[in-house]
Amino acid sequence: MAPQPETELGELAAADPSTSPVEASAQPHAVERSRSAYLVLLGCVLIQAPIWGYSLSFGIFEEYYTTGAGAGQLLSSENGGAASVGAVASVGTSQTGVLYLMMPASLTVLTRYPALRPWCGPAGLILTTACLIASSFASTARQLIAVQGVLHAIGCGLLFSAASLCLDEWFAERKGLAYGAMWSGKSGSGAGLPFLTNALLNKYGSHTTLRIFAVASAILATPPLFLMRPRPPPTTATTSQAAEHEGRTGGRGRVSFSFARHSAFWILQCGNVLQSMGYLMPSTYLASYARALGFPSATGPVFLALISLASVPGSLLIGLLSDARGLLAPTTVILVSSLGSALPVFLLWGLGGRHVGVLVVFSLLYGFFAGGFSSTWSAVLHEMRRRDAATDTGLIFGMLLGGRGLGFVISGPVGGALVEAGRLKAAAFTGYATQYGPMMIYTGLTATLGAWGWFWTMGKRAIRAF
Numbered sequence: 117m118a119p120q121p122e123t124e125l126g127e128l129a130a131a132d133p134s135t136s137p138v139e140a141s142a143q144p145h146a147v148e149r150s151r152s153a154y155l156v157l158l159g160c161v162l163i164q165a166p167i168w169g170y171s172l173s174f175g176i177f178e179e180y181y182t183t184g185a186g187a188g189q190l191l192s193s194e195n196g197g198a199a200s201v202g203a204v205a206s207v208g209t210s211q212t213g214v215l216y217l218m219m220p221a222s223l224t225v226l227t228r229y230p231a232l233r234p235w236c237g238p239a240g241l242i243l244t245t246a247c248l249i250a251s252s253f254a255s256t257a258r259q260l261i262a263v264q265g266v267l268h269a270i271g272c273g274l275l276f277s278a279a280s281l282c283l284d285e286w287f288a289e290r291k292g293l294a295y296g297a298m299w300s301g302k303s304g305s306g307a308g309l310p311f312l313t314n315a316l317l318n319k320y321g322s323h324t325t326l327r328i329f330a331v332a333s334a335i336l337a338t339p340p341l342f343l344m345r346p347r348p349p350p351t352t353a354t355t356s357q358a359a360e361h362e363g364r365t366g367g368r369g370r371v372s373f374s375f376a377r378h379s380a381f382w383i384l385q386c387g388n389v390l391q392s393m394g395y396l397m398p399s400t401y402l403a404s405y406a407r408a409l410g411f412p413s414a415t416g417p418v419f420l421a422l423i424s425l426a427s428v429p430g431s432l433l434i435g436l437l438s439d440a441r442g443l444l445a446p447t448t449v450i451l452v453s454s455l456g457s458a459l460p461v462f463l464l465w466g467l468g469g470r471h472v473g474v475l476v477v478f479s480l481l482y483g484f485f486a487g488g489f490s491s492t493w494s495a496v497l498h499e500m501r502r503r504d505a506a507t508d509t510g511l512i513f514g515m516l517l518g519g520r521g522l523g524f525v526i527s528g529p530v531g532g533a534l535v536e537a538g539r540l541k542a543a544a545f546t547g548y549a550t551q552y553g554p555m556m557i558y559t560g561l562t563a564t565l566g567a568w569g570w571f572w573t574m575g576k577r578a579i580r581a582f
Contacts, residue, residue, distance in 0.1 A: 152345070152348075153286050153287070155343050155345075156282055156283070156286050156343060156344055156345060156347075157283070157286070157287075157294060157297055157298075158340075158343055159279070159282075159339075159340035159341070159342070159343025159344040160279040160280075160282060160283045160294075160297075160298050160301070160340070160344060161297055161298055161300070161301030162301065162336070162339070162340040162343075163275060163279050163301075163336075163337055163340035163341070163344075164279075164298060164299075164301035164302040164304075164305055165301070165305035165336050166241075166244065166272075166275070166332075166333040166334075166336045166337040167215075167272045167275050167276050167279075167302070167337075168272070168302045168305060168306065169305055169306075169309055169329065169332075169333065169336075170211065170248070170264070170268070170329060171208060171211050171212045171215075171272075172302070172305065172306030172309055172310075172399070172420075172424060173306065173309040173310050173312075173313040173420070174207070174208030174211070174399075174400070175208070175310070175399050175400050175401070175402060175403045175404075175416070175420050176310050176313040176314050176317065176403055176416065176417060176420070177207075177208070177313070177317070177322070178204050178205055178207075178208060178400060178401075178403070178404065179403040179404045179407060179416055180317045180322065181204045181322075182204055182404060203257040203261075203532070204257055205400055205401075205528055205531055205532050206257070206261060206265065206528040206529060206532065207257065207260045207261050207264055207265050208265075208396070208400060208528075209396055209400065209524050209525065209527050209528030209531070210261055210264075210265030210266065210269070210525065210528055211264050211265045211268060211269045211272075212269070212396065212521070212524045213269075213521045213522070213523075213524035213525035213527075213528065214265060214266055214269035214270065214273070214521065214525070215269040215270075215272050215273045215276065215521065216273075216392075216517045216518060216520045216521025216522075216524060217518055217521030217522060217525065218269070218270060218273040218518075218521070219273065219276070219277065219280075219513075219514040219515075219517035219518050219521065220511075220514045220515050220517070220518040221514075222236075222273055222274065222277040222514070223277055223280070223281065223510055223511055223513065223514030223517075224511060224514065226277055226278075226281055227281070227508060227510055227511060233278060233281065233346075236274050236275075236277055236278040237274070237275055237278040237279075237337075237341045237344070238341065239271075239274055240271045240272065240273070240274030240275035240276075240277075240278070241271070241275065241333075241334065241337045241338065241341070242271070243267065243268070243270060243271030243274065244268055244271035244272055244275065244330075244333055244337075245271075245330050245331075245333055245334045246271075246330075247263050247264065247267045247268035247271060248264075248268060248326050248327070248329050248330035248333060249326070249327060249330045250263050250267075251263040251264045251268065251326050252322070252323045252324070252326035252327050252330075253323070275337060278341075278344060279298070279340075279344060280298075280510070280513060280514075280517075281510050282344040282345075282346070283295065283298060284509055284510045284513060285346065285347045285510075286347045289439075290439060291438075291439070291494040291497055291498065291509070292435040292436055292437070292438035292439035292491065292494035292495065292498075293432070293435055293436060293439060294435075294494075295435055295490070295491055295493065295494050296431045296432040296433075296434065296435020296436065296438075296488075296491045296494075297431075297432065297435070299427070299431035299435070299487070299488075299490050299491055300427070300428040300429075300431040300432050302427075303424045303425070303426075303427030303428045303430075303431060303483070303487050304424070304425075304428050305424075306420070306421070306423075306424030306427075307421045307424040307425040307428070308421065309421075309424075310403075310416075310417035310418075310420040310421050310424075311417045311418075311421060313325065313417070314413070314414075314416070314417045316328060372506050372507060372508050372511070373511065374504050374506055374507055375500045375503075375504060375507045375511075375512050375515075378500065378503055378504070380499065380500070380503070380569075381496070381500060381512070381515075383568065383569045383572050384446065384447075384450070384496050384568075384569045385515065385516065385519045386568050386569075387450060387454075387565065387566050387567060387568030387569050388493075388516055388519045388520060388523075388566070389519045389520070389522055389523045390523065390562055390565035390566060390568055391454065391489055391523065391562055391563060391565065391566025392519065392520040392521075392522070392523025392524055392527070392562075393523040393524075393526050393527050393530070393562045394523075394527060394558055394559040394560075394561070394562030394563060395486055395489070395523070395524075395527070395562070395563070396524060396527055396531075397527065397531055397555055397558070397559040398423060398461075398465070398479075398482055398486075398559065399420060399423060400531060401531065401535065401552060401555065402416065402419045402420060402423075402475075402479070403416025403417065403419065403420060404416070405469075405547075405550070405552050406419060406475070408550065408551070408552075409470060409550070411472060415472060415475075418476075419475055419476070419479045420479075422476060422479035422480055422483060423479045423480075423482060423483035423487065424483060424487070425480075425483065426479070426480045426481070426482075426483030426484040426487060427483045427484065427486075427487025427488065428487075429484065430483065430484035430485060430486075430487045430488035430491075431487060431488045431490070431491045432491075433488065434449065434452070434453055434485075434488030434489075434491040434492060435488070435491035435494060437449050437452070437495075438491060438492055438493075438494040438495035438498070439494065439495075439498075444495075445495075446492065446495035446496055446498075446499050446569070447567070447569040447570040447573055448570065449492050449495050450489070450492045450495075450566060450567050450569060450570065451567040451570040452485070453485050453486070453488050453489045453492055453566065453567075454485075454489070454563055454564055454565075454566035454567035454570075455485075455564065455567065456481070456484070456485030456486075457481075457482050457485040457486035457489070457563045457566075458560050458561075458563035458564040458566075459481075460477075460478045460481040460482045460485075461478075461482065461556060461559050461560035461563060462556075462557075462560045464477060464478035464481070465478045465482075465547050465556055465559075466546060466547050466548050466553075466556045466557070466560070467546050467547070467548070468546070468547070469546065469547025469550075469556070470546070470547060486563065489566060490520070493513065493516050496512065496516065497509040497512055497513065500512050523562075530558070531555055531558075534554040534555040534558055535551055535552060535554075535555055536551075537554050538551065538554075539551055539553060
């Protein structure tokens with residue numbers, strides 16, 4: 117099918133969507149509601165805990181290594197002094213960033229060579245477990261960055277590649293709901309982990325805690341791997357459908373980067389990268405911020421848990437909005453998520469961030485709207501498939517993940533530099549007056565720029581109006 121002509125981003129939802137080869141058959145809707153599909157979805161949701169568990173609780177590790185009981189334990193190098201705040205923060209942001217950055221390459225390879233998919237999950241499980249055990253013997257920030265920030269991230273990326281491709285294969289019409297459920301699984305696992313991590317660190321220290329993480333990851337990741345099975349072929353298939361399924365299950369699959377010809381993809385990708393450059397700041401620094409203000413040690417894990425907990429309904433509801441292709445344009449859905457997360461940063465964390473109650477409300481609002489940002493990607497997938505039916509949505513998903521990873525990698529050193537840059541001249545009762553003030557402004561700006569596609573569209577319309 118020929119690619120559709122370029123249309124205005126703000127008019128995406130109004131256009132009549134073209135259906136993909138899978139969506140055009142009579143079976144997909146029934147298959148997506150079958151018991152097998154829900155078991156696959158369950159597996160993809162459950163496996164998010166071992167994939168993201170460490171990164172979601174890294175804010176507790178960061179607080180432990182810098183201002184907590186483990187302060188000074190982690191060195192900058194073999195013969196150096198204590199690791200800086202920026203160096204410790206880079207462990208977590210690198211872990212998340214590398215995981216995302218490898219997605220374009222891993223999903224391209226697995227699309228091209230589908231026979232590798234069954235081995236992807238087990239290989240990832242072995243690598244993640246081995247790296248967590250190895251990191252328990254690390255004594256410097258450099259060692260942790262290498263083992264946790266790079267190697268462990270690659271193992272988690274292999275697990276996530278297997279899950280995301282399986283989900284994309286099974287769900288065509290209801291991608292937003294499926295991806296929303298998957299991201300909710302990630303967020304839900306982060307609701308209780310900060311408390312557990314804090315308790316383990318206080319009782320056993322970092323070395324034993326990391327070994328407990330390794331054992332738990334192996335136990336939690338194994339059952340979901342058995343639930344994630346390939347989608348069966350359609351019984352009444354067209355030639356294109358049969359070729360598509362054959363490419364997914366054996367031999368060499370077809371890799372198409374036709375979506376790269378559309379400016380809409382790059383505009384939306386730009387907003388995705390910008391939002392990612394500040395997304396992790398609250399999760400990384402909120403625990404340290406609470407301790408710096410003299411709050412009880414339990415408040416840091418509470419704030420992180422609230423962000424993760426609020427992300428569960430946020431991911432689901434924003435995913436459902438993304439599926440409403442005749443109701444809202446993708447840029448509008450992204451705008452809801454972007455402004456919904458930026459305003460709490462500026463107004464609550466920045467202006468009233470010295471009060472526990474205000475920070476609780478901030479955590480809930482930020483978690484709901486910012487945590488649901490990744491669920492807007494299904495709207496992007498639907499739109500790119502509408503423009504070009506030959507587009508492989510799995511590859512686009514990988515590119516969006518890669519853009520997010522780029523933002524995460526940048527955010528690590530930028531966040532550390534902002535925290536160490538000094539205080540702003542602001543009213544003493546505000547959060548802006550603390551050493552975290554510059555980072556707060558940066559976080560709010562990047563959250564706003566996540567809606568770059570919407571601003572681009574409005575700017576073009578304004579220019580045409582004059």
